[in-house]
Amino acid sequence: MSALTTKDQPLLDVQDLSVEFSTHDGVVRAVNGVSFALRQGETLAVVGESGSGKSVTALSIMGLLDRSGRIAGGDIVFDGTSLPALPERDYRGLRGAGLAMIFQDPLSSLNPAFRVGDQIAEALLQHTCDKKGEARRQAAHLLEMVGIPQAADRAREYPHQFSGGMRQRAMIAMAIANRPKLLIADEPTTALDVTIQAQVLEVLRSAQQETNAAMLLITHDLGIVAGTADRVAVMYGGRVVEEGTLDDIFYRPRHPYTIGLLGSLPRLGDDPGAPLRTIPGTPPNLLRLPDGCTLAPRCPYAIERCRGERPPLEPAEGDAGHRSACFRAGELERLVAEAARP
Numbered sequence: 001m002s003a004l005t006t007k008d009q010p011l012l013d014v015q016d017l018s019v020e021f022s023t024h025d026g027v028v029r030a031v032n033g034v035s036f037a038l039r040q041g042e043t044l045a046v047v048g049e050s051g052s053g054k055s056v057t058a059l060s061i062m063g064l065l066d067r068s069g070r071i072a073g074g075d076i077v078f079d080g081t082s083l084p085a086l087p088e089r090d091y092r093g094l095r096g097a098g099l100a101m102i103f104q105d106p107l108s109s110l111n112p113a114f115r116v117g118d119q120i121a122e123a124l125l126q127h128t129c130d131k132k133g134e135a136r137r138q139a140a141h142l143l144e145m146v147g148i149p150q151a152a153d154r155a156r157e158y159p160h161q162f163s164g165g166m167r168q169r170a171m172i173a174m175a176i177a178n179r180p181k182l183l184i185a186d187e188p189t190t191a192l193d194v195t196i197q198a199q200v201l202e203v204l205r206s207a208q209q210e211t212n213a214a215m216l217l218i219t220h221d222l223g224i225v226a227g228t229a230d231r232v233a234v235m236y237g238g239r240v241v242e243e244g245t246l247d248d249i250f251y252r253p254r255h256p257y258t259i260g261l262l263g264s265l266p267r268l269g270d271d272p273g274a275p276l277r278t279i280p281g282t283p284p285n286l287l288r289l290p291d292g293c294t295l296a297p298r299c300p301y302a303i304e305r306c307r308g309e310r311p312p313l314e315p316a317e318g319d320a321g322h323r324s325a326c327f328r329a330g331e332l333e334r335l336v337a338e339a340a341r342p
Contacts, residue, residue: 009080012076012078012079013075015076018033019057019060030056032238034053034057034238034239035313036243041212044231049220049283050220052237052238054186054218056069056238071084078094096123101175106171112158116159116170117139117143146170176211183215188201188217188219222261229246232248232249237294238286241326242313244322248322255325290307293327301331303328306327
């Protein structure tokens with residue numbers, strides 16, 4: 001049953017989550033023992049390259065895995081309730097009211113045959129409002145709240161009449177319509193230019209402050225994390241390989257994959273003609289994951305132990321809030337400095 005979330009009790013507690021997909025080629029292990037917690041009003045950014053398991057983790061929380069996917073192990077506890085054990089009827093009542101998701105592509109997420117305001121009003125009618133006229137007025141107010149000018153008029157327009165940034169704002173308005181406790185934003189700035197990205201992120205921050213929701217921000221772009229998140233979880237090969245505060249991840253990284261992600265960011269002062277830095281190699285085959293560390297084939301610091309044994313996610317240098325899944329976490333600062341010497 002649902003329980004009140006206290007200061008010490010997380011609103012969302014993902015415990016050793018594993019998710020599998022059945023395919024013609026075999027079983028894809030998309031998520032492998034992922035654990036993290038999120039408290040009311042907090043923002044956790046989950047970062048990593050495509051295929052790392054970020055979106056699958058979010059869809060598992062929302063109960064929206066397709067038929068080929070299943071939760072193979074672990075638990076997802078939201079506000080004291082185990083979500084995998086929840087009947088679908090109860091889950092439907094929770095989506096939109098208790099937890100809501102902003103998807104990557106707002107154009108495909110909005111129904112092209114219905115007015116934008118009516119789609120937001122439908123979300124309200126499902127949970128908190130029983131009169132269509134009032135729901136439409138609230139929908140227009142929500143569009144105004146996320147920064148859409150002439151909101152009452154724009155509410156009567158169709159999705160194709162909105163720009164990409166405006167559609168994303170409309171999706172944010174729909175997501176916060178019923179003041180959910182948890183807001184999941186899956187790549188909310190994909191395909192938007194830099195100026196619109198900043199505007200959308202500001203709208204997200206304002207919406208979160210308005211509702212005091214916890215936010216799970218999923219992105220592959222570390223550049224948008226710095227001004228948004230309280231904590232960061234770095235995923236690779238279906239696992240969380242490092243987790244910590246912004247300062248931990250940006251200034252004291254303790255996993256080679258995090259160091260590689262940070263190193264691939266272009267910086268002011270770099271030679272414009274120099275090639276961008278990359279992480280060599282390719283992501284792991286999720287059909288045939290290696291026995292040891294999934295990064296070992298791409299890692300310049302891997303030792304024999306890394307290839308035969310999977311490192312646990314444990315406190316880095318005794319800091320319980322900063323965790324790393326690397327056998328050489330304590331040596332990385334020295335190893336990186338040595339590798340940088342001419």
